[in-house]
Amino acid sequence: MVLVVGGGASGLMAACSAALALGGEIAVLEKNDRVGKKLLATGNGRCNLTNLGASPSCYHGKSPEFAFQALKMFGPKETLDYFHSIGLVTREEEDGRIYPRCGQASAVLDVLRNELSRKGARILVGEAKSLRVRGGRFSVLTDNGQHWADKVIIATGGKASSALGSDGSGYPLLQSLGHEILPAYPALAPIETTSAHAKALSGLRVKGTASIERGGKTVSSRAGEILFASGRLSGIAIMDLAIYARELPCDVCIDLMPEMSESEVANFLIDRAAQLSDLLAEQFFIGCFQRMLGQVIIKSAGVEASMPVSQLSRNHMEALARQIKRLRFPVLSVAGFKSAQATLGGAATSGFCPDTCESLSVKGLFAAGEVLDICGDCGGFNLQWAWSSGWVAGRAAAKDVLQNRK
Ligand SMILES: Cc1cc2nc3c(=O)[nH]c(=O)nc-3n(C[C@H](O)[C@H](O)[C@H](O)COP(=O)(O)OP(=O)(O)OC[C@H]3O[C@@H](n4cnc5c(N)ncnc54)[C@H](O)[C@@H]3O)c2cc1C
Incomplete structure (x- = not known):
């Protein structure tokens, strides 16, 4: 038996x-x-x-x-x-x-x-x-x-x-x-973050590459879906990374345009600005990213929302590109067993x-x-x-x- x-x-x-x-x-x-x-x-x-x-x-x-x-x-x-x-x-x-x-x-x-x-x-x-x-x-x-x-x-x-x-x-x-x-x-759990951006982006779903970074080094990366909720990140790419996020301090960094290098993103933004020069910075990403995500990128890059696109300098474009390639969410903790898979x-x-x-x-x-x-x-x-x-x-x-x- x-x-x-x-x-x-x-x-x-x-x-x-x-x-x-x-x-x-x-x-x-x-x-x-x-x-x-x-x-x-x-x-x-x-x-x-x-x-x-x-x-x-x-x-x-x-x-x-x-x-x-x-x-x-x-x-x-x-x-x-x-x-x-x-x-x-x-x-x-x-x-x-x-x-x-x-x-x-x-x-x-x-x-x-x-x-x-x-x-x-x-x-x-x-x-x-x-x-x-x-x-x-x-x-x-x-x-x-x-x-x-x-x-x-x-x-x-x-x-x-x-x-x-x-x-x-x-x-x-x-x-x-x-x-x-x-x-x-x-494991396979959402990651809690101290970043207020997660709340602003709550309900959004993006495709990109998420990485765990600790002490300036990338510990592990995953491409796939990322979901934002108040105080936490989830989605397949994030859940896979939970096992690497236990040791603090560390950050989740999200690459929203993994198909391009940072300098290619900066050039893409410069070309885009030439086409959309009559807009304000807060409108610059409409049609490219979800509206709230565009605003979070602008804010994190330290660009004034009311600034005309025509006045954005190369430095501004590089700062925006940096955020698009490395939108940072400091890790508070990995969610508990209750929400782990x-x-x-x-x-x-x-x-x-x-x-x-x-x-x-x-x-x-x-x-x-x-x-x-x-x-x-x-x-x-x-x-x-x-x-x-x-x-x-x-x-x-x-x-x-x-x-x-x-
Ligand atoms: C919400 C969710 C979604 C998931 N989706 C997927 C998916 O799509 N694909 C995938 O590959 N994996 C998925 N997983 C993971 C997957 O379900 C588990 O890895 C898998 O079920 C583990 O199988 P197991 O038999 O080892 O344990 P379990 O499926 O957890 O089964 C263990 C069983 O033992 C019983 N038990 C426990 N202790 C005792 C005891 N002392 N006496 C008697 N019975 C006991 C429990 O009641 C339970 O029925 C998901 C997990 C969750 C929570």
């Missing part, structure tokens, strides 16, 4: 994979009243279930290379083959992102649940409170009673969006059996075998998904890790059960 603790993406995939060999000898223990609550919220309810570009460089953690083996064995292609085989029809969108064709995350959950029910796997409701090894078997204690299993797969997720179930309660289970738990931080940190991967996700110290104990210290970028990479690790853990657990019978 294999007991999967946690009925999220990785737990359901682990159960499906183990059920291929063991059929009904699988149970999933889930603390919520239903499995897959977080899956339903993924991709804004559309579930970006994988990314065809998933590669090692999309993953972070103390030892991100731990993820490579599972991704090699069960990567995006194998994942899609499997989902197609259980009835899901998918579609590819921008940047290799894969979604269910019907546009509903519930389709992904439903095919997994159907498959488990076809194979006779059981879903148990209850929160695992403790995990013990007794005579080579595992005992998992919940409020409703005790469950015994030959193999246990801990798939309890991290701490992100705890309202959906994963609140870090899996960490003490692994820790109680000797596993090291690294500090957990919110993933967790950096958790169970140290050094305690597990990368081929099977089995514990190196406790035979028969496995871990999968976000409970492990592996965190992917935005774009389907986290779910891919959940599928990959869940698959290899489930398969290895089932293989062990069968081997022990011989």
Whole structure:
């Protein structure tokens, strides 16, 4: 009997994979009243279930290379083959992102649940409170009673969006059996800023390149969508950078015209000024940037809004170009777990075998998904890790059960 603790993406995939060999000898223990609550919220309810570009460089953690083996064995292609085989029809969108064709995350959950029910796997409701090894078997204690299993797969997720179930309660289970738990931080989270400009720009969405700069050096950069809200920045480019913004002081710098160098932007502005010389500075960016963004650029460059464009000097143009290339938002903090989509940190991967996700110290104990210290970028990479690790853990657990019978 294999007991999967946690009925999220990785737990359901682990159960499906183990059920291929063991059929009904699988149970999933889930603390919520239903499995897959977080899956339903993924991709804004559309579930970006994988990314065809998933590669090692999309993953972070103390030892991100731990993820490579599972991704090699069960990567995006194998994942899609499997989902197609259980009835899901998918579609590819921008940047290799894969979604269910019907546009509903519930389709992904439903095919997994159907498959488990076809194979006779059981879903148990209850929160695992403790995990013990007794005579080579595992005992998992919940409020409703005790469950015994030959193999246990801990798939309890991290701490992100705890309202959906994963609140870090899996960490003490692994820790109680000797596993090291690294500090957990919110990842794929909005970044809070002290800049008043974020409030002025609230509600705007731009495409550009965002960078984290610390001590005059660029720590990391991401191209993509940036969203402004009162006191915070979000959007894919920002969320990916959250893991680099923990150490203060640092700034988010936004390049609003990444396709041009700073001097090209200055020349572009000089040409533009020649065409629009009868306007005032506050009107100069109308038609080029959103109105509020234009005003923030002018203000940050120290240009008087009422100044005629015809009087803007080369120095003014260079100052404006500098702001367009490096609009600066000092970081106050990274938003907390409540608004994070993933967790950096958790169970140290050094305690597990990368081929099977089995514990190196406790035979028969496995871990999968976000409970492990592996965190992917935005774009389907986290779910891919959940599928990959869940698959290899489930398969290895089932293989062990069968081997022990011989
Ligand atoms: C809003 C949001 C949107 C996202 N969108 C995407 C996306 O589009 N693409 C993408 O790749 N990633 C996305 N992610 C990230 C992705 O959802 C997670 O990385 C992934 O779900 C992790 O899977 P998991 O199985 O490890 O953990 P989870 O999905 O968190 O599942 C863990 C499960 O274990 C249960 N559990 C926890 N503790 C216990 C316990 N002690 N006993 C019993 N059960 C327990 C929880 O209730 C939960 O059901 C998103 C995350 C959020 C929050």
